[in-house]
Amino acid sequence: MADGKDLSGFGADTRVVLAGRAPREQHGFVNTPVYHGSTVLFASAEDLAAHRGRYTYGRRASPTIDALTGAIASFEGGAGAVLVPSGLAAVTTGLLSCLSAGDHLLMVDSVYQPTRHFCDATLTRFGVETEYYPAGADLEPLFRENTRAVYTESPGSQTLEIQDIPAIVALAHARGAIVLADNTWATPLLFDAHGHGVDISIQAGTKYFSGHADVLIGSVSANAHAWPALRETHGNLGLTVGPDDIFLTLRGIRTLGVRLERHQRSSLAVADWLAERPEVARVLHPARADHPDHDLWKRDFKGASGLFSVVLNPVENQSVNAFLDALRLFGMGYSWGGFESLIVPFDAARARRFPSPEWPEGPALRIHVGLEDPADLIADLDQAFAKLT
Numbered sequence: 001m002a003d004g005k006d007l008s009g010f011g012a013d014t015r016v017v018l019a020g021r022a023p024r025e026q027h028g029f030v031n032t033p034v035y036h037g038s039t040v041l042f043a044s045a046e047d048l049a050a051h052r053g054r055y056t057y058g059r060r061a062s063p064t065i066d067a068l069t070g071a072i073a074s075f076e077g078g079a080g081a082v083l084v085p086s087g088l089a090a091v092t093t094g095l096l097s098c099l100s101a102g103d104h105l106l107m108v109d110s111v112y113q114p115t116r117h118f119c120d121a122t123l124t125r126f127g128v129e130t131e132y133y134p135a136g137a138d139l140e141p142l143f144r145e146n147t148r149a150v151y152t153e154s155p156g157s158q159t160l161e162i163q164d165i166p167a168i169v170a171l172a173h174a175r176g177a178i179v180l181a182d183n184t185w186a187t188p189l190l191f192d193a194h195g196h197g198v199d200i201s202i203q204a205g206t207k208y209f210s211g212h213a214d215v216l217i218g219s220v221s222a223n224a225h226a227w228p229a230l231r232e233t234h235g236n237l238g239l240t241v242g243p244d245d246i247f248l249t250l251r252g253i254r255t256l257g258v259r260l261e262r263h264q265r266s267s268l269a270v271a272d273w274l275a276e277r278p279e280v281a282r283v284l285h286p287a288r289a290d291h292p293d294h295d296l297w298k299r300d301f302k303g304a305s306g307l308f309s310v311v312l313n314p315v316e317n318q319s320v321n322a323f324l325d326a327l328r329l330f331g332m333g334y335s336w337g338g339f340e341s342l343i344v345p346f347d348a349a350r351a352r353r354f355p356s357p358e359w360p361e362g363p364a365l366r367i368h369v370g371l372e373d374p375a376d377l378i379a380d381l382d383q384a385f386a387k388l389t
């Protein structure tokens with residue numbers, strides 16, 4: 001029977017089932033067990049001196065770690081992948097692997113806020129200059145002699161702008177710069193980052209990979225060009241992930257394909273219903289034809305996930321709070337990508353350097369549509385809207 005070693009030719013849903021599994025190496029058990037371990041014993045003094053063996057120390061690798069990195073590498077189609085303890089650690093490890101003192105970094109303005117803070121607070125200390133660009137900007141005039149990397153996040157955090165990744169890659173590679181992408185919204189199943197030329201693909205596995213709101217984990221995948229530096233940096237930083245969290249993530253990815261399909265269908269049903277409401281000024285969902293970057297999304301993505309935003313018509317904050325408090329099925333809290341629906345208000349203009357006329361004029365809400373019945377979610381929003389006016 002096939003195992004996770006050679007998945008070429010199989011479709012995405014077959015790959016999420018097989019990836020990272022090697023039952024014959026685990027006495028026939030379907031799943032790779034949880035190997036708890038720091039010390040790995042060498043077979044002889046000679047092996048010890050030569051550091052010889054498939055495993056040499058628990059921080060570097062174990063069968064449990066290999067199962068998940070193998071699965072992720074096969075989804076991403078890169079040269080290799082590493083695991084880190086959170087999505088933010090995936091962002092910082094990816095950036096640290098390709099930047100040095102004196103470098104210039106082009107960073108998308110609609111980036112996940114803690115990524116922005118890492119650049120401003122930490123990269124600055126190490127002599128890396130970050131310059132923010134609006135998601136749709138022409139990057140050509142922004143490149144400098146020392147521009148070492150371009151960071152993308154598509155769709156953008158909260159405001160969901162889609163970036164023209166192939167165009168950015170062409171510009172960057174012509175100037176010897178590396179392109180990073182935070183691909184958490186789409187996962188490798190819905191956007192093939194390396195296939196579109198991205199060198200370093202970042203995933204907050206906390207979201208859809210694990211899918212159950214019970215794990216913090218991240219992964220970074222690199223193509224052959226960026227892999228040696230990523231592997232070296234990851235090892236030097238001493239990053240590793242506990243095997244129980246890896247096991248939960250492996251369990252999560254087996255259903256990634258079916259979950260994403262349902263997240264897309266339900267999020268579109270809820271988004272379409274919201275778009276007709278008088279309280280709603282605008283729906284920001286890349287899979288809807290009225291999204292400003294819908295054509296780019298259609299060209300490059302294989303589907304949409306469950307996260308989108310809406311902009312309300314101007315209304316008192318107190319009324320928004322009454323609406324939020326009336327919801328029974330949408331929890332209020334950070335993170336997303338789990339089986340459950342979530343909602344949080346946001347003020348996009350506050351975190352941005354380049355306010356745009358496209359951006360929220362009234363209060364805005366970020367919504368994650370989970371795996372509940374969409375009719376129940378819509379009924380819940382409907383009853384809560386009564387509190388908004």
Ligand SMILES: *Cc1c(COP(=O)(O)O)cnc(C)c1O
Nearest residue numbers: 086087088112182184204206217
């Ligand atoms: C949540 C998130 C992260 C950070 O993930 P954590 O596991 O919470 O550290 C990074 N990027 C994006 C786009 C995210 O949504």
